[in-house]
Structures are given as structure tokens and as C-alpha cells.
Amino acid sequence: MVSKRQIKIITSLHQKKYRKSIGLFVAEGKKVIDEFLNSHFELDSLFTTDENLFAVHPKVTVISEAELKKISFLKTPNKALALFKISDDKIASAEGFIVALDDVRDPGNLGTIIRLCDWFGVKQLVCSEATVDCYNPKVIQATMGSLTRVNVVYTDLGKYLAEAKLPVFGAFMDGDNVYKTKLPKDGILVMGNEANGVSEEVSKLITQKISIPRFGEIQATESLNVATATGILLNEFKRSLFL
Amino acid sequence: MVSKRQIKIITSLHQKKYRKSIGLFVAEGKKVIDEFLNSHFELDSLFTTDENLFAVHPKVTVISEAELKKISFLKTPNKALALFKISDDKIASAEGFIVALDDVRDPGNLGTIIRLCDWFGVKQLVCSEATVDCYNPKVIQATMGSLTRVNVVYTDLGKYLAEAKLPVFGAFMDGDNVYKTKLPKDGILVMGNEANGVSEEVSKLITQKISIPRFGEIQATESLNVATATGILLNEFKRSLFL
Structure with a gap:
């Protein structure tokens, strides 16, 4: 009852x-x-x-x-x-390999990204305050339990990146070809908002802008969905560990 | 009015x-x-x-x-x-690099996969008859126009693969490590249903089973979402062309 x-x-x-x-x-x-x-x-x-x-x-x-x-x-x-x-507020560490989200708003995207972090062994996901809440019911159902293995922390992303002593990579449409970029084992990968990408404030704290080359026709300017792009970039960072 | x-x-x-x-x-x-x-x-x-x-x-x-x-x-x-x-029924050719879907049911997943094909320059997507209709309104909105550049064909997938003269790769949880697999320029990549993966009938027609290695803890058996996995595998097939 x-x-x-x-x-x-x-x-x-x-x-x-x-x-x-x-x-x-x-x-x-x-x-x-x-x-x-x-x-x-x-x-x-x-x-x-x-x-x-x-x-x-x-x-x-x-x-x-x-x-x-x-x-x-x-x-x-x-x-x-x-x-x-809900777990008490956790502290955002800056060690190993970390994914950071700058205002990702769609619960399905956050859920998919948490699953991807779990798959690729990323233990920490640092989110800007405006990123959708990871305890949102749609996120919980989309993560399929991955939230139990990935530490999701909400914080002032600008401040966090400014203080972190790791190289900061950001996904940009006009970034360097990720296939030709030397990717370190430890670092931070920043993914931006669905409509606006990485914010201006956070852009200033990026060590290297990277992008997934487009193979299709040039007239088509549409970007990839943020969760899909996160999967492809995580794969690029991690694949050398399995070769 | x-x-x-x-x-x-x-x-x-x-x-x-x-x-x-x-x-x-x-x-x-x-x-x-x-x-x-x-x-x-x-x-x-x-x-x-x-x-x-x-x-x-x-x-x-x-x-x-x-x-x-x-x-x-x-x-x-x-x-x-x-x-x-709606375009008249198109013929499924078997030339170049092709993605094939074996009963993908979620409109959002199909929309994302069509966008990925467009991004990676894949001109043809061959779908089993039970795959969700590409003219479904949710698919149309999710593709963001990519459907105008990718030829989506519905056909008897088993028959199509049996007659195709291209190597057929399939995504399986227990497939070979994709990072260590020699991937040709031309071929067919088969992705399976969200819940059941590639069907038994289609499995028999696969030349090589491939998989994305899991980096996370072993206890977590959850698979990747089919659209995310398609993005990562397409990236693996196409990345060497841009190196």
C-alpha cells in the first residue's frame, strides 16, 4: 500500500x-x-x-x-x-583521465555519456552547474546502472579547469584533426552544449581544440550529436591502450 | 487555412x-x-x-x-x-562501404545512425524489413536533413548479404578486438537490434565478428547503445583514410 x-x-x-x-x-x-x-x-x-x-x-x-x-x-x-x-556532494579530483561537460542539457545525452564513461573506464565526469541533473529520472533509466560506477560531480567548470594541472582537450567544429593529434593517457576532455558547443569562458581554458573530421559532402554543416561525438573521441583517447 | x-x-x-x-x-x-x-x-x-x-x-x-x-x-x-x-523503392547496391541494420527499432537510434552515415560519407544504409521506418516523424526530425544524402533501402537483409560480394563485418559482444582487426576500405558493417543484437539468420552471413573492447570493470556487462557503437565502429573503418 x-x-x-x-x-x-x-x-x-x-x-x-x-x-x-x-x-x-x-x-x-x-x-x-x-x-x-x-x-x-x-x-x-x-x-x-x-x-x-x-x-x-x-x-x-x-x-x-x-x-x-x-x-x-x-x-x-x-x-x-x-x-x-542522493550521495553527498563529492569533490572533483583532477587525476587520470576525466570527461567534463559544459552545459549538456538533454537527459538522454547525459545518460549515454555516463554509459560511455563506464564502458571506457572513465571514473569521473565533471559537469558545469547548468548541465542536466544526473538524478533526473530519464538520466537514471538511460544510464542502466552505470551511474553506480562513474562519479558525477557538479562544480564551477571554469574554476575547476583553471586549477587542474592536466592538459585540457575540447571538442570544436574547427579543432585539430583528432586522428593526427597526440593524445595523452591522462587529461580532461571537454564536451559542449548541444546547440552552442563549448562556452566562451571555458574555451579560454582549453589546451588543444580537437575535432572529428567530416567525410561527407561539404554542403552539409550539421554537427554530430554530443553523445555520439563523446563516444568517438573517448574511443580515440583509449584505443591505443588496447593495441 | x-x-x-x-x-x-x-x-x-x-x-x-x-x-x-x-x-x-x-x-x-x-x-x-x-x-x-x-x-x-x-x-x-x-x-x-x-x-x-x-x-x-x-x-x-x-x-x-x-x-x-x-x-x-x-x-x-x-x-x-x-x-x-516518399521516394520510390530503391535498389540496394553492394558497392563501396555500406552500413546494414538488422531490426533496429528505436527511431532516435535510426536518426542518429543516418546522421553518422552522412558524417562519415556512407551513401547507403541497408535495413531489414523490421527496422523502424525512416519516414517515421521522429526519425525525420532526428536526422536533421541527413536523409537527403543517405540512401536508405529496406530489403530482405539475409538475401542481400548472401548475394553481396563484399566482406561482411558484424558487431558482436564477443567479436574480435576492432582495434587489432584489419579493416578494408569497402565492406558491409552490420549492426543488430537494441535488445537481441544480430539475428541468428544474419549471423551466419558474417565474414568477421568485431567488438569494441570494454575498458571498465568486468562486473558491468551492459552493452553500448547501438547508435553510439555504430559511431565508434564507423570511426574505426574511416579513420585511416584521414591519417
Whole structure:
């Protein structure tokens, strides 16, 4: 059974301001919930329509499908919804290889980028304050649990880059051909906003501008989607380690 | 002015069966419409709320914002909606470098893959019959006009691959490390369905299975999104041409 008060709280977590004040986020479906259960994230409560899906636990409540529908953010609710505690503010270190995002706004793009970081062994993703919140329900579902393995930190990106002692690479349409660029093992890769690219402030802190050469016709000026470009550039940084 | 009959026809184009029987598809927003106007696609009609947006033409009708709202598939209609004629069934050639999709179902993924083909100069995308329709409105908006430069053909993929005289590469979780694989200039790259990968029938026709090595922790078995993986593999095939 879910109380009216609980429904109100859970549905409010769709909005960042309530996630921040309440300190909880929503994960749905057994697969995603299991990833968070097997991580450092702390469970607050879990609602499921199938009592056999999870081990008996004081925090698990069996509910009806109608109740799940009331609290779910998905079009087709997926048997279970859990609330986890948002990790305390983490510190952005500047060691190893790091990806930084300058105002990426689309939850699907952030989710894909977190999965890519996980795939390529990037442990830290540093985001500007205006980048979409990683606890946004769409991001949580798109990451498929990768958020449990990638440390996502929100900070003043300009200040962070100015203080970092690593080379800073940025993706620009007019950057150097990435295939001909010597890419170090450690460094920071900055990806910009979907519409405007890297901001002027952050551009000043870039050590080297890089770009993926365009093979198609010249008349077509459209850029690549930011998540796709992040995948290709991460592949370029990491591929030499596997050769 | 848009008639009730026109509204009924246009909104029906959301569904593949009506696009097929009527022979038209919808493109929205000046940018996307301009790409189709400057291509081999033939305009059927164009509706806009701003009479200065397009040149005066018998096929252009100025309408109200309320009318545009009635025919638009977008949450926030974008000043113009056009109907273009669907190209007649094209023939799938097997020359040069080709991407083939085995039942990719998500319109966003297909849109991203068409943009990637355009970026990397791939002129032909061969799709299995069950792959999502490239005239789906979500695909049209996601491609940002790239569909005017990439020839998308639907066919019996098994038959096509069996008859093609090119080496066939397929993306598999357990394939050979792509970084260590000799990749030819001409060939076919097969990408599989989001959930199930490449089908058993098509698997038999693969010359070489390839995979993007995973750099993250071993416990994480999640695969990459199919569009992201296509971007990384296309980059691997094409990068040597730009070195």
C-alpha cells in the first residue's frame, strides 16, 4: 500500500528542486534497481508488484499495479520502483583521465555519456552547474546502472579547469584533426552544449581544440550529436591502450 | 487555412501504413524543410505561420498557430510543416562501404545512425524489413536533413548479404578486438537490434565478428547503445583514410 503522502513525495521527485530538498531519487525496473542495490547508494524504500522479485526486507513494500502506475515515471511501469538517497556532494579530483561537460542539457545525452564513461573506464565526469541533473529520472533509466560506477560531480567548470594541472582537450567544429593529434593517457576532455558547443569562458581554458573530421559532402554543416561525438573521441583517447 | 480533411490526412501520417498508402511524409521546422527542399525529394505541400519564411509558391499555405498545432507532431510546433513525397523503392547496391541494420527499432537510434552515415560519407544504409521506418516523424526530425544524402533501402537483409560480394563485418559482444582487426576500405558493417543484437539468420552471413573492447570493470556487462557503437565502429573503418 502506498499512502497519498508517499505518492505526492515520489511524484515530486520528477523535479530537481524536490530531489534536492528531499535528498532522494527514483530508479525503476529490477535491472536498474539491482545495480543500485549492489552499489554504494543507500536504499530508502522499494515498491514492487511482484513479491518474489526482491528478497524480503523491511524497506520492501508489495503494491498493486494501479498503485505502481500512480508513482511510476514510465509509460509502461516495470514491476518495481525504488527510492535511493542522493550521495553527498563529492569533490572533483583532477587525476587520470576525466570527461567534463559544459552545459549538456538533454537527459538522454547525459545518460549515454555516463554509459560511455563506464564502458571506457572513465571514473569521473565533471559537469558545469547548468548541465542536466544526473538524478533526473530519464538520466537514471538511460544510464542502466552505470551511474553506480562513474562519479558525477557538479562544480564551477571554469574554476575547476583553471586549477587542474592536466592538459585540457575540447571538442570544436574547427579543432585539430583528432586522428593526427597526440593524445595523452591522462587529461580532461571537454564536451559542449548541444546547440552552442563549448562556452566562451571555458574555451579560454582549453589546451588543444580537437575535432572529428567530416567525410561527407561539404554542403552539409550539421554537427554530430554530443553523445555520439563523446563516444568517438573517448574511443580515440583509449584505443591505443588496447593495441 | 487547413481543411478538416487535410488535418485528418496529415495526422494519419504518424502511422507507417498511412504513409505507405498515401505516399507522403512530414518534415517540420525551417531548417529540416530547407534540407528536403534542396534535395531530390519532391514537395507536396507546405504550411507555415510566417509568410516571410519561404518564397511565395503555389504549394505554400500560410496558416494560424492554432492550425499548425493541430497538424504538428512536435510538442512545440516550429513555424512550418511540409509534406514530401516518399521516394520510390530503391535498389540496394553492394558497392563501396555500406552500413546494414538488422531490426533496429528505436527511431532516435535510426536518426542518429543516418546522421553518422552522412558524417562519415556512407551513401547507403541497408535495413531489414523490421527496422523502424525512416519516414517515421521522429526519425525525420532526428536526422536533421541527413536523409537527403543517405540512401536508405529496406530489403530482405539475409538475401542481400548472401548475394553481396563484399566482406561482411558484424558487431558482436564477443567479436574480435576492432582495434587489432584489419579493416578494408569497402565492406558491409552490420549492426543488430537494441535488445537481441544480430539475428541468428544474419549471423551466419558474417565474414568477421568485431567488438569494441570494454575498458571498465568486468562486473558491468551492459552493452553500448547501438547508435553510439555504430559511431565508434564507423570511426574505426574511416579513420585511416584521414591519417
